[in-house]
Amino acid sequence: MKYFLLLISFLFVTSTYAEEITVEMLNKRDDGTRMVYSEDISNINVGDTINWIASSKGHNVHIVVGPEGVELPKKSKMNKDFSHTFDTPGIYYYVCTPHKAMGMIALIIVGGDKSNIDDIAKIKAPGKSKKKLEELINSL
Numbered sequence: 001m002k003y004f005l006l007l008i009s010f011l012f013v014t015s016t017y018a019e020e021i022t023v024e025m026l027n028k029r030d031d032g033t034r035m036v037y038s039e040d041i042s043n044i045n046v047g048d049t050i051n052w053i054a055s056s057k058g059h060n061v062h063i064v065v066g067p068e069g070v071e072l073p074k075k076s077k078m079n080k081d082f083s084h085t086f087d088t089p090g091i092y093y094y095v096c097t098p099h100k101a102m103g104m105i106a107l108i109i110v111g112g113d114k115s116n117i118d119d120i121a122k123i124k125a126p127g128k129s130k131k132k133l134e135e136l137i138n139s140l
Helices: 002-016 097-102 117-121 128-139
Strands: 020-028 034-037 041-044 049-053 062-065 082-085 090-095 105-110
Touching (some): 020 041, 090 117
Parallel strands (some): 041 105
Antiparallel strands (some): 049 082
């Protein structure tokens, strides 16, 4: 019974304080970088939701790698907003399908858990994404 009450308390606190984070899909960010998401790295808590907004046309969201055993969502449709709630800690790597070679990639760190960083580092990112991914990983 004690553990059941702890679990219920955890679920209540997690759901009560879950946040919604907005990330835009952009042709050009304020810093001048082209074909990007508004955030290169999003640090969120377990239970938080990211809402990707199709602020510029021609983009989507495709989460291609996450923690082991996690069922990843299907890629979003082009030019459509997309939301996903993250219930499993770890690092997630996502791309814009048509612009991944141009460096339109980003990371999400859920619950501060970086235990799958080696899996992320092994990704064969194309074009400009390769260097950008290395930079993002080195900044963690």
